[in-house]
Amino acid sequence: MRLVWTVGLVSAGLSSKVLANQWNMPVGVTDVSREIHSLHMIIFWICVAIGVVVFGALFYSLFRYRRSRGARASNFHEHTTLEIVWTVVPLLILVAMAIPATATLKKMYDTSEADLDVMITGQQWRWRYSYLGEEVAFTSNLATPRSQVEGKSAKSENYLLEVDEPLVLPVGQKVRLLMTSDDVIHSWWVPDLAVKQDAVPGFVNENWVRINEPGIYRGQCAELCGKDHAFMPVVVKAVEPPEFESWLAQRKEAAAQAALGVDREWALEELMTRGEQVYATICASCHMPDGQGSPPAFPALAGNQTMLDDADYHIETVINGVSGSAMPAFRSTLNAVELAAVITYERNAWGNDTGEAIQPARIAELIDSP
Amino acid sequence: MDRQFLEGRRRGVRRTVARTLVALVLMGCFAIALVPLYDVFCEVTGLNGKTASRAQALSAQSADQTRLVTMQFITRSSSGLPWALTTETRQLRLHPGQSAEVSFTFHNLGNRPYVARAVPSVSPSEASVHLRKLACFCFENQRLAAGERFEAPLVFQLTRDLPEDVKTVTLVYTLYEQQVSLSRHSAMQRPGGET
Amino acid sequence: MASHLPTGSSASQQQSGAAEMTSDTHHSGPTGLMRWLLTTNHKEIGTLYLLFSLAMFFIGGLFAMVVRAELFQPGLQLVQPEFFNQMTTMHGLIMVFGAVMPAFVGLANWMVPLQIGAPDMALPRLNNFSFWLLPVAFTMLLATLVMPGGAPNFGWTFYAPLSTTYAPPSTTFFIFSLHLAGISSILGAINIIATILNLRAPGMRMMDMPLFVWTWLITAFLLIAVMPVLAGVITMMLLDIHFGTSFFNAAGGGDPVLFQHLFWFFGHPEVYIMILPAFGIVSVIIPTFARKRLFGYASMVYATASIAILSFLVWAHHMFVVGLPLTAELFFMYSTMLISVPTGVKVFNWITTLFRGSLTFEPPMLFALAFVVLFTIGGFSGLMLAISPADFQYHDTYFVVAHFHYVLVPGAVFAIMAAVYYWLPKWTGHYPHLRLSQWHFWLSVVGVNLTFFPMHFAGLAGMPRRIPDYSLQFADFNMITSIGGFLFGLSQLLFVLVVVLCVRGGRKAPAQAWEGAEDLEWTVPSPAPLHTFETPPDFTPYRH
Amino acid sequence: MWRVIQSVLAAFFGVQKESRRTEDFTHGRGFVFIVVGLVMAALLVGLLVLVASLAAE
Structure with a gap:
């Protein structure tokens, strides 16, 4: 008997855990997400109740009026009162559903003053975050190594839901999120925050979030945006405001440090090491880790004669992108050092061996507009 | 079989087909008309954060001193265009009804001339009908020679009837290269024609 | 399925291909392949449509199997993301435009003239033309798979600018094939409208028509209304791609969101185009096997019309997260919720028809009942999706995939199968093999639910749609879904077996193949001869 | 006219008396109902x- 109880309790505990985490919509960590969750559950239970009645009547008829049990068909085929009832009752139920839904929606469209504005830009296939008025901007790329995707190494716990640089936000503050895109439509989604908003090229959308609890919240791009749609996760790290302030200061410091590196002469090896990292996070998804690309959409870089013969063309393409193609402009995505490093890497890796080192100073001239 | 009966049916079929064809043509026209209708609808309601594409007159009204609205400016340029669009004024606070001028700088960092246009978008979209632009570089294409720099003003006003709950208005300009005639109206007349 | 041929010796040749068709006594036109190419007979064209749709069902199904195999476990095992996207896109396009719609048109061709007592469709030659556009269109669409850059890879909704500026070169062929399929649908719709409005047996009023005819009439009007919009939107895409316009490109003053408005203005009525004839089929089958008149015949007609009208007012519920103003969100939420009223009326009417009937469960009835139950489940998830704030969480997840597969597979597809089982005796003169049909039914029901039910959970847990690889917490759901998918896919081979066996032989069916069946088609012999109702039948409305 | 409006309203609502419907379909003009x-x-x-x-x- 005790065994039965134990098993029962354990399985109840397990199922509630499963139900809480993985089978249902997350409750989330914002007021809006909680409201949406409860709205979802209300509608769900209403549907279950209607389902019980409707399917109950259906299966009752199926069992009760089988001909094999000798049922004889009666011949009624109209009943105006009944028909009015089953038109009016659903209408009333719908009104009952619409009232809380309208209230929640109005809260989601609240435009009161925000404490922080973040611009989110979708790009095939990464997110770029810039903190408006703070001079802090960075891109956030998938951190899961290719080997895990290809099954060559064990998959980590947050497989496909991990990034190199998460979006850091302060808890308890209203953050306004502005969304746009550089190329195709993306959709920025974090289930725990109940924010999903399309990022439309050339247009700007907004949403907002006020996170109640510190933590790491994961989501992904929700709108088909090309081949690596599955590989552009969103990670939000919510921290206490003081921690956020110090993080912001640190980011500014790091940006200043990076700017210092622009003026000095860099050695080829140094650029190659840095460039290899940049290539792996940014370029390898299209041009492939071995530089072979996947023509015609993504040309090969290894042995690409046009690119090797004309360094200016190469630099220009990386900085400004190619309009109307999947090649974005990296002018504002990468800094001068990263651009110089990755271009140097591309000109010397996979047997390209030009021996040329492109200096960050040369790049800086082309991207700055003093 | 009755000849008259068959003839009657045939006439009926012909009439039905004629009517459905008319309906079909009407729906076809409607489908085409949806595009300009959408534009008008957007301009009237500010749907999608679109703004007027022509200079508007300053609406003569005194500033609403009781509230201040934050106006933000964001500049971006699209891929394939080696231009920078910048402004010193990232953000300013003003009263609805008040007009203001902000200066933007275009800089062609490339080594050949380009034609480009800054395409505006406003968020929240409710605010876009209340943003009146008296002068804007976004109404026309800009042509800059290699290395050329060009300064252009935006003179605007947020009208007094801006909804109370709008506290921040963001205006984003995205620079797009205009190689061929990309305006759909001119291109409809001359498909693929260069401007 | 060429039922008009004498059964017996030539029966074995019938299914072995059109090329071997022998001429028959009724027909003195061209023989062999040419006969099928040039036929203007509604029954033969109906058969062609159905066979075409069956072929497309298997091709689209094959693509779905590729998708499910890749999603069997996390990681990339079989295909690359580019190809995965081509598979999802082609699966959707083929199933919507190549399988479900032609199947309904095929059923209409076969059954509408028989149900209204007409000798043929009103425009027989046009009928032939509209069918033969389809193989051309879909050959072209399938050919994009081997073109450089691959097939369309932007989803069946082909949102700009992914489908314009960033699309593979084959997109032009995709647009052209969709144009052809659209023209085919429009011509088919004109033909059906002309037939229903003019060729009814003398004495048959509109309100005497079987519901399958009614729902098809309304569907045909929907087709006339929205196919021009589809044609317009894909033409604009073509202009954007090749002629430098920018309807959907912000760079030239266009708007990618305009594409979505136009697409869904077509797309939502299109969804009903795929379900209204299914309502009609079920409304014909349930009374037959309940041996009782359909409850609320008039309400059924009105509800169908209401759904058709409302379908034009709800399109932006597909776009709740695209950045609509609050008023628009509320408008589309309310209008979408309203649709559940007429839909509910239909379900209640079916159940009340069963109530106090005398029920038997032949294969068509099994599929029709499964339709009622599973379509209602799809209706519930549809109601949840209509709630705009909640849709911010559901949108573009597997919850949506679960929803529309519930209304389209156990919805539209099960209704088509119910119709095939119901009318096979009329087409072939034989009853389908009972045991095999039952096996097909139960395996399909289990397969469908195993495939699509776990998708609800995957979606709620946060799995976006159209991804070739997913994080580990979705692994269990996906494995079950894939197993269910393979089961459902394989069990459809049984369906082909049943049809082939039924064409070759089986228990002979009388003119009135089902005891409770009372529409006009059951007054002609089984199999139906090539030419029927050349003299209009005497119709006495039994209903009123 | 009022009759037509009533009938159309009933159609929107989806419930109509059989007798009324028969009458509409025998005497009414389709065009008026559509408009x-x-x-x-x-x-x-x-x-x-x-x-x-x-x-x-």
């Missing part, structure tokens, strides 16, 4: 817009 139906559909849209904008206030 009234379209007007009513437009009114429905207007009503929904009104409700939505009131709710959005």
Whole structure:
């Protein structure tokens, strides 16, 4: 008997855990997400109740009026009162559903003053975050190594839901999120925050979030945006405001440090090491880790004669992108050092061996507009 | 079989087909008309954060001193265009009804001339009908020679009837290269024609 | 399925291909392949449509199997993301435009003239033309798979600018094939409208028509209304791609969101185009096997019309997260919720028809009942999706995939199968093999639910749609879904077996193949001869 | 005219008496019903817009 109880309790505990985490919509960590969750559950239970009645009547008829049990068909085929009832009752139920839904929606469209504005830009296939008025901007790329995707190494716990640089936000503050895109439509989604908003090229959308609890919240791009749609996760790290302030200061410091590196002469090896990292996070998804690309959409870089013969063309393409193609402009995505490093890497890796080192100073001239 | 009966049916079929064809043509026209209708609808309601594409007159009204609205400016340029669009004024606070001028700088960092246009978008979209632009570089294409720099003003006003709950208005300009005639109206007349 | 041929010796040749068709006594036109190419007979064209749709069902199904195999476990095992996207896109396009719609048109061709007592469709030659556009269109669409850059890879909704500026070169062929399929649908719709409005047996009023005819009439009007919009939107895409316009490109003053408005203005009525004839089929089958008149015949007609009208007012519920103003969100939420009223009326009417009937469960009835139950489940998830704030969480997840597969597979597809089982005796003169049909039914029901039910959970847990690889917490759901998918896919081979066996032989069916069946088609012999109702039948409305 | 409106309303609602329906289909003119139906559909849209904008206030 005790065994039965134990098993029962354990399985109840397990199922509630499963139900809480993985089978249902997350409750989330914002007021809006909680409201949406409860709205979802209300509608769900209403549907279950209607389902019980409707399917109950259906299966009752199926069992009760089988001909094999000798049922004889009666011949009624109209009943105006009944028909009015089953038109009016659903209408009333719908009104009952619409009232809380309208209230929640109005809260989601609240435009009161925000404490922080973040611009989110979708790009095939990464997110770029810039903190408006703070001079802090960075891109956030998938951190899961290719080997895990290809099954060559064990998959980590947050497989496909991990990034190199998460979006850091302060808890308890209203953050306004502005969304746009550089190329195709993306959709920025974090289930725990109940924010999903399309990022439309050339247009700007907004949403907002006020996170109640510190933590790491994961989501992904929700709108088909090309081949690596599955590989552009969103990670939000919510921290206490003081921690956020110090993080912001640190980011500014790091940006200043990076700017210092622009003026000095860099050695080829140094650029190659840095460039290899940049290539792996940014370029390898299209041009492939071995530089072979996947023509015609993504040309090969290894042995690409046009690119090797004309360094200016190469630099220009990386900085400004190619309009109307999947090649974005990296002018504002990468800094001068990263651009110089990755271009140097591309000109010397996979047997390209030009021996040329492109200096960050040369790049800086082309991207700055003093 | 009755000849008259068959003839009657045939006439009926012909009439039905004629009517459905008319309906079909009407729906076809409607489908085409949806595009300009959408534009008008957007301009009237500010749907999608679109703004007027022509200079508007300053609406003569005194500033609403009781509230201040934050106006933000964001500049971006699209891929394939080696231009920078910048402004010193990232953000300013003003009263609805008040007009203001902000200066933007275009800089062609490339080594050949380009034609480009800054395409505006406003968020929240409710605010876009209340943003009146008296002068804007976004109404026309800009042509800059290699290395050329060009300064252009935006003179605007947020009208007094801006909804109370709008506290921040963001205006984003995205620079797009205009190689061929990309305006759909001119291109409809001359498909693929260069401007 | 060429039922008009004498059964017996030539029966074995019938299914072995059109090329071997022998001429028959009724027909003195061209023989062999040419006969099928040039036929203007509604029954033969109906058969062609159905066979075409069956072929497309298997091709689209094959693509779905590729998708499910890749999603069997996390990681990339079989295909690359580019190809995965081509598979999802082609699966959707083929199933919507190549399988479900032609199947309904095929059923209409076969059954509408028989149900209204007409000798043929009103425009027989046009009928032939509209069918033969389809193989051309879909050959072209399938050919994009081997073109450089691959097939369309932007989803069946082909949102700009992914489908314009960033699309593979084959997109032009995709647009052209969709144009052809659209023209085919429009011509088919004109033909059906002309037939229903003019060729009814003398004495048959509109309100005497079987519901399958009614729902098809309304569907045909929907087709006339929205196919021009589809044609317009894909033409604009073509202009954007090749002629430098920018309807959907912000760079030239266009708007990618305009594409979505136009697409869904077509797309939502299109969804009903795929379900209204299914309502009609079920409304014909349930009374037959309940041996009782359909409850609320008039309400059924009105509800169908209401759904058709409302379908034009709800399109932006597909776009709740695209950045609509609050008023628009509320408008589309309310209008979408309203649709559940007429839909509910239909379900209640079916159940009340069963109530106090005398029920038997032949294969068509099994599929029709499964339709009622599973379509209602799809209706519930549809109601949840209509709630705009909640849709911010559901949108573009597997919850949506679960929803529309519930209304389209156990919805539209099960209704088509119910119709095939119901009318096979009329087409072939034989009853389908009972045991095999039952096996097909139960395996399909289990397969469908195993495939699509776990998708609800995957979606709620946060799995976006159209991804070739997913994080580990979705692994269990996906494995079950894939197993269910393979089961459902394989069990459809049984369906082909049943049809082939039924064409070759089986228990002979009388003119009135089902005891409770009372529409006009059951007054002609089984199999139906090539030419029927050349003299209009005497119709006495039994209903009123 | 009032009869037509009543009948169209009943159609929108989806419930109608058999006798009334038979009468409409025998005596009524289809064209009138279609026009009234379209007007009513437009009114429905207007009503929904009104409700939505009131709710959005």
